[in-house]
Amino acid sequence: MTQIKNNIKVSVPEEEMEKQREYAALTKSILHARNASKQPLAFVRTFGCLANISDSEQIKGMLMDMGYVLTETVEEADFAIFNTCAIREHAEDRVFGNIGALKPLKQKKPQMFIALCGCMMQQEHIVEKIKKSYSFVDLVFGPHVLHKLPEFLYTAMNERQNRYEISQTDGLIAEGVTRHRDSAFKAWLPIMYGCDNYCSYCIVPYVRGREKSRKFEDVMEEARALVALGYKEITLIGQNVNSYGKNMYADIDFSKLLESINAIEGDFLIRFMTSNPRDCSPRLLDTMAACEKVAKHLHLPFQSGNNRVLKAMNRGYTRENYIELIEYAFRVMPNLSVTSDVIVGFPGESYEEFCDTLSLVKQIRFTSLYTFIYSAREGTAAATMQDNETREEKVSRFTELTTLQEGIARDRTASMVGKTFRVLCESENKPGSGVLTGRTQGNVIIEFPAALKHIGDYVDVLVTEAKTWILKGIPVNNR
Numbered sequence: 001m002t003q004i005k006n007n008i009k010v011s012v013p014e015e016e017m018e019k020q021r022e023y024a025a026l027t028k029s030i031l032h033a034r035n036a037s038k039q040p041l042a043f044v045r046t047f048g049c050l051a052n053i054s055d056s057e058q059i060k061g062m063l064m065d066m067g068y069v070l071t072e073t074v075e076e077a078d079f080a081i082f083n084t085c086a087i088r089e090h091a092e093d094r095v096f097g098n099i100g101a102l103k104p105l106k107q108k109k110p111q112m113f114i115a116l117c118g119c120m121m122q123q124e125h126i127v128e129k130i131k132k133s134y135s136f137v138d139l140v141f142g143p144h145v146l147h148k149l150p151e152f153l154y155t156a157m158n159e160r161q162n163r164y165e166i167s168q169t170d171g172l173i174a175e176g177v178t179r180h181r182d183s184a185f186k187a188w189l190p191i192m193y194g195c196d197n198y199c200s201y202c203i204v205p206y207v208r209g210r211e212k213s214r215k216f217e218d219v220m221e222e223a224r225a226l227v228a229l230g231y232k233e234i235t236l237i238g239q240n241v242n243s244y245g246k247n248m249y250a251d252i253d254f255s256k257l258l259e260s261i262n263a264i265e266g267d268f269l270i271r272f273m274t275s276n277p278r279d280c281s282p283r284l285l286d287t288m289a290a291c292e293k294v295a296k297h298l299h300l301p302f303q304s305g306n307n308r309v310l311k312a313m314n315r316g317y318t319r320e321n322y323i324e325l326i327e328y329a330f331r332v333m334p335n336l337s338v339t340s341d342v343i344v345g346f347p348g349e350s351y352e353e354f355c356d357t358l359s360l361v362k363q364i365r366f367t368s369l370y371t372f373i374y375s376a377r378e379g380t381a382a383a384t385m386q387d388n389e390t391r392e393e394k395v396s397r398f399t400e401l402t403t404l405q406e407g408i409a410r411d412r413t414a415s416m417v418g419k420t421f422r423v424l425c426e427s428e429n430k431p432g433s434g435v436l437t438g439r440t441q442g443n444v445i446i447e448f449p450a451a452l453k454h455i456g457d458y459v460d461v462l463v464t465e466a467k468t469w470i471l472k473g474i475p476v477n478n479r
């Protein structure tokens, strides 16, 4: 048994979880009493990152415990829930557009129940807007109280009045929530929640609360269960996985966790998202290199190549630290694939400073980049910083960056032709096409002809052709 420092409380008490299971059972019997001949249908739509995708699996699990059957068609749903993302204005606009589209549906089907949850709903100004302009929404709750969905649903159904459940308390992790996994061979495994880094542009620490790690035993138990169920790929998720266990354990950190999961017997791959350069140590890179089940892919967002901008972003590392880390990573893992996130147009960023981002991209030669134009988020430090650049100028820099990266990606994928990669068959690229898609360990998409029965299996694929972002290939020694 590992010792948690100062015996801090980590999980929601078991009595509370038991209470939620009782609410779920009660709701199920009420729904059944209302209409015994037809099971109610639930629609879940997810916006945002892996944290939300993983939370939505729990939402689906809880809904199924309450007797719902999942549907992909919102029009036929008795219950619809949107799990929302607040990371950029564009993400929020998409959510509002989608909520607006539900209004005529609700008018046609007044008994339909509509709920909103996720990161947007942890912001007061958003909840005010929903109350005022979207009063047809029945239930609103934030990410800290996700496990209370059965209770909210039960009370909202009985009281028949709108509920807005925005708890400011956070800090405890709900273990044992039923999860309906979207895949039978690829699993998300949350290892930590929240973020304490307060990058000056970012809303996540405000909506997801303080950084907290799951107990080592809880993570290990779930990992073992996934392997026993035949899962072939386990992705460890958190905003900042490198700081797993910080302030909690004296003897367990992210490297130790990786080693422990790597030691579970079985044929599976371990991925993780996201790492922050601030806490990415050479020891972690050595561990990645030594663990044969850990994918040789590192997603390490650098955001900007300029030290003044990095400081203003409160990122906690310099351009030189970042380059040194990546050089070390390539030294210990010559075949490593590195991907990253970049923000263009941070307040006050000059064209010369942006050029430092371009030069970093040229130097590292990333496999792929997720590029974003800065979006001001209410309540963050950067939102009050002077921003003189026009939108047109930011878009032009953004295009310059994506064009540069496109050339690099083209060269990178071209150099993969003729090589063979072990790939997990994930899905058919188009229905009936006979072509499956998967990803290399380095996270490059690859398409190849194979029978549907191979979905969920590993196959060796020889790359025959490279497009900019995807590879095409043929399976070799495909059993």
Ligand code: SAH
Pocket (backbone or CB within 6 Å): 087, 088, 201, 202, 203, 238, 239, 240, 274, 275, 276, 301, 303, 341, 342, 343, 372, 373, 374, 375, 376, 377
């Ligand atoms: N925890 C992760 C990032 C999660 S958010 C990390 O620190 O690496 C995913 C990405 O969205 C960030 O890496 C950043 O590039 C982008 N992002 C976050 N806030 C943003 C904002 N206000 N405007 C534009 N992009 C943003």
Ligand code: SF4
Pocket (backbone or CB within 6 Å): 195, 196, 197, 198, 199, 202, 203, 204, 205, 239, 240, 276
């Ligand atoms: Fe946001 Fe920074 Fe935390 Fe990532 S590390 S979630 S960018 S505050």
Ligand code: F3S
Pocket (backbone or CB within 6 Å): 047, 048, 049, 050, 051, 052, 084, 085, 086, 087, 119, 120, 203, 204, 207, 208
């Ligand atoms: Fe969005 Fe929340 Fe993730 S703001 S990016 S869904 S943590």
